[in-house]
Amino acid sequence: MAERLLDVKGLKVRFATEDGTVHAVDGVDFELDRGKVLGIVGESGSGKSVTALTILGLTRDRNTRFEGEVDYKGQNLLQMSESRLRDVRGNEIAMIFQDPMTSLNPVYNVGDQIVEAIMTHEGTTKKDARRRAVELLRQVGIPNAQQRASDYPHQFSGGMRQRAMIAMALSCNPDVLIADEPTTALDVTIQAQILELLDNLRADFDSSVILITHDLGVVAEVADEIIVMYAGRVVERGSKRDVFYDPQHPYTWGLLGSIPRLDRPKPKKLHSIEGTPPSLINLPRGCKFRPRCPHAFDKCQEEPELKNRVESAGHLDRCWLSVDEKRGVRDRTISGEARDVA
Amino acid sequence: MSENLNGGPLVEVQHLKKYFPIRKGVLSREVARVHAVDDVTVGVAEGETLGLVGESGCGKSTLGRCIVRLLEPTAGEVVFEGRQIGKLGARSLRPLRRQMQMIFQDPYASLNPRKRVGTIIGDPMRIHGIGDRKERKEAVEELLEKVGLSPEHYNRFPHEFSGGQRQRIGVARALALRPKLIVADEPVSALDVSIQAQMVNLLEELQDEFRLTYVFIAHDLGVVRHVSDRIAVMYLGKLVELSPAEELYTRPIMPYTEALLSAVPIPDPDLAEARERIVLEGDVPSPINPPSGCRFHPRCRYATDICSEVEPPLVDYGNEHFAACHHPLNVDKATLARVEASQKYTPEAADEGALPEDPGREKSQPVPRRDSSETPHP
Numbered sequence: 012m013a014e015r016l017l018d019v020k021g022l023k024v025r026f027a028t029e030d031g032t033v034h035a036v037d038g039v040d041f042e043l044d045r046g047k048v049l050g051i052v053g054e055s056g057s058g059k060s061v062t063a064l065t066i067l068g069l070t071r072d073r074n075t076r077f078e079g080e081v082d083y084k085g086q087n088l089l090q091m092s093e094s095r096l097r098d099v100r101g102n103e104i105a106m107i108f109q110d111p112m113t114s115l116n117p118v119y120n121v122g123d124q125i126v127e128a129i130m131t132h133e134g135t136t137k138k139d140a141r142r143r144a145v146e147l148l149r150q151v152g153i154p155n156a157q158q159r160a161s162d163y164p165h166q167f168s169g170g171m172r173q174r175a176m177i178a179m180a181l182s183c184n185p186d187v188l189i190a191d192e193p194t195t196a197l198d199v200t201i202q203a204q205i206l207e208l209l210d211n212l213r214a215d216f217d218s219s220v221i222l223i224t225h226d227l228g229v230v231a232e233v234a235d236e237i238i239v240m241y242a243g244r245v246v247e248r249g250s251k252r253d254v255f256y257d258p259q260h261p262y263t264w265g266l267l268g269s270i271p272r273l274d275r276p277k278p279k280k281l282h283s284i285e286g287t288p289p290s291l292i293n294l295p296r297g298c299k300f301r302p303r304c305p306h307a308f309d310k311c312q313e314e315p316e317l318k319n320r321v322e323s324a325g326h327l328d329r330c331w332l333s334v335d336e337k338r339g340v341r342d343r344t345i346s347g348e349a350r351d352v353a
Numbered sequence: 354m355s356e357n358l359n360g361g362p363l364v365e366v367q368h369l370k371k372y373f374p375i376r377k378g379v380l381s382r383e384v385a386r387v388h389a390v391d392d393v394t395v396g397v398a399e400g401e402t403l404g405l406v407g408e409s410g411c412g413k414s415t416l417g418r419c420i421v422r423l424l425e426p427t428a429g430e431v432v433f434e435g436r437q438i439g440k441l442g443a444r445s446l447r448p449l450r451r452q453m454q455m456i457f458q459d460p461y462a463s464l465n466p467r468k469r470v471g472t473i474i475g476d477p478m479r480i481h482g483i484g485d486r487k488e489r490k491e492a493v494e495e496l497l498e499k500v501g502l503s504p505e506h507y508n509r510f511p512h513e514f515s516g517g518q519r520q521r522i523g524v525a526r527a528l529a530l531r532p533k534l535i536v537a538d539e540p541v542s543a544l545d546v547s548i549q550a551q552m553v554n555l556l557e558e559l560q561d562e563f564r565l566t567y568v569f570i571a572h573d574l575g576v577v578r579h580v581s582d583r584i585a586v587m588y589l590g591k592l593v594e595l596s597p598a599e600e601l602y603t604r605p606i607m608p609y610t611e612a613l614l615s616a617v618p619i620p621d622p623d624l625a626e627a628r629e630r631i632v633l634e635g636d637v638p639s640p641i642n643p644p645s646g647c648r649f650h651p652r653c654r655y656a657t658d659i660c661s662e663v664e665p666p667l668v669d670y671g672n673e674h675f676a677a678c679h680h681p682l683n684v685d686k687a688t689l690a691r692v693e694a695s696q697k698y699t700p701e702a703a704d705e706g707a708l709p710e711d712p713g714r715e716k717s718q719p720v721p722r723r724d725s726s727e728t729p730h731p
């Protein structure tokens with residue numbers, strides 16, 4: 012068995028605000044083994060970024076309440092002291108953010124920012140750190156790395172900035188790399204480059220990756236396991252093949268259906284999920300997807316638990332429909348041909 | 354206004370150029386120019402949707418803004434309903450503004466946070482002196498319903514809405530003057546996937562209802578294929594391929610289009626694994642000093658000497674499919690022979706990967722495509 016790096020159990024994150032309590036993450040469980048890529052898919056407000064930030068302890072605040080456990084190599088990161096966490100953060104678990112422009116410091120050159128990360132965690136001399144930084148920039152495919160290391164972020168293009176962010180994240184050979192929408196701000200051609208880079212780096216550095224995205228196309232390319240989140244909950248979880256070829260939750264169907272596909276004939280109308288995601292302050296009763304679900308029935312007033320309902324062992328979902336009922340309506344729902352109630 | 358009697362396009366740009374000067378020093382002397390749009394000719398027929406795609410910095414937004422005359426072209430002409438409007442001043446443009454409107458990308462930045470929804474949508478009508486206060490309010494309420502919001506939202510502020518709802522407000526504002534042409538600049542790229550689909554469907558319904566003509570600017574090739582009748586591909590300010598929508602996906606001629614299509618992730622693990630992905634090296638070069646010859650040649654895997662020396666002209670490959678390339682893909686010998694410009698440079702083997710000249714409406718699926726890397730381009 013592969014080494015288990017992360018084990019997240021019953022994670023809940025709540026923020027107390029003036030308007031009420033925001034249930035940002037409401038029961039998330041997953042495990043991450045060495046060398047694996049876990050894809051977390053969901054829309055804005057589904058809690059995917061908060062989950063990632065919480066793993067790194069970046070949501071700690073007076074108004075935040077946590078429940079559950081984030082087990083990293085046997086230690087609970089939620090209980091860890093801030094100073095201990097600083098050693099883990101960046102060193103063992105690193106993060107790449109969505110917007111490479113705002114996550115790099117505009118007044119330091121790119122090389123210095125990587126040097127800082129190396130020196131903080133490894134205590135090497137500045138000269139060695141600089142050499143290492145240039146080497147990393149070369150590894151992530153920055154041409155003329157030696158000279159470009161002295162450039163400032165504004166002299167880099169979007170794709171190069173994201174590469175620099177990845178170089179920085181890799182500077183301490185992290186075991187876990189969390190990439191929060193790493194390609195959303197980039198063109199498709201650059202996205203393809205970055206995805207290929209992430210895939211190669213996983214092989215070279217033997218890191219595990221948590222890839223957070225709203226784009227199912229991106230996870231189809233690189234993920235091993237997929238978690239689909241909705242309103243702070245995991246609604247479906249399984250291997251890549253499970254989720255793409257035997258999706259069990261109507262929300263997953265909706266996501267699959269609403270992508271205009273280049274590999275299929277063009278449909279007359281795109282399937283869309285009606286309505287908008289619920290407010291995280293006033294969550295609907297029962298299944299959180301119920302108000303938008305075309306297949307909702309009486310039982311959905313109660314919340315279904317996340318459990319295995321199909322033959323494939325690791326494939327879990329949160330839906331009351333029976334497997335047969337689902338098979339009957341699924342394809343039509345994904346292709347958008349019918350909107351009738353099951 | 355009358356129908357277009359000559360049957361010409363509703364709007365057309367002819368040899369349009371837009372350069373932005375870079376000025377430096379005390380005297381603000383021009384030291385360089387950004388060649389944002391460089392000699393583009395394209396027309397949009399009434400009721401048609403023209404998709405405009407390309408990487409960031411390729412000039413697609415600048416072209417869109419020139420079409421609605423938010424920018425004045427450096428050279429070339431914009432023709433709207435047979436009338437040259439490229440050089441018109443602000444005053445003479447004002448009546449034309451009713452005919453063409455714009456939808457912007459960022460639904461957060463494009464609505465004034467201090468104005469109520471009713472004012473935001475009603476202002477275009479007030480400025481153009483349409484109706485009295487009561488009529489305008491009724492019109493706005495009707496528009497709100499048309500775009501899937503509720504008339505009760507009239508007195509709310511933009512911050513009370515989600516991104517998708519705000520974009521609907523932007524659409525209602527664009528519709529307020531019943532324009533003929535709407536230039537939509539990345540109208541869905543800031544929205545979540547499920548909301549994106551709602552928006553795309555809404556835009557299509559409105560097009561049918563109001564006989565709208567769209568210029569749809571986007572970098573998402575899936576969305577563009579879904580909404581467009583024809584698609585124009587831009588690269589570094591140049592129009593490099595123009596084709597009926599479906600044909601572009603089954604039979605790209607320009608290698609840049611091929612690479613762009615192959616970079617789109619497919620939400621299907623098996624297909625994603627099976628296909629050959631062309632990863633373009635490097636970034637888009639600077640539009641201040643664009644490469645010589647074909648602007649794509651430094652990143653093109655088929656490039657030869659000729660590509661860096663001679664700029665390929667935009668050639669008609671039949672079936673309204675145009676492309677500017679010395680080494681066209683997916684073109685059969687008969688067409689190559691007819692198209693003299695590329696004949697000289699295209700190798701014998703070009704025929705192998707080619708589809709028949711007019712593949713008709715029912716096409717094979719574009720992915721996994723025949724591996725065109727096997728077609729040697731010396």
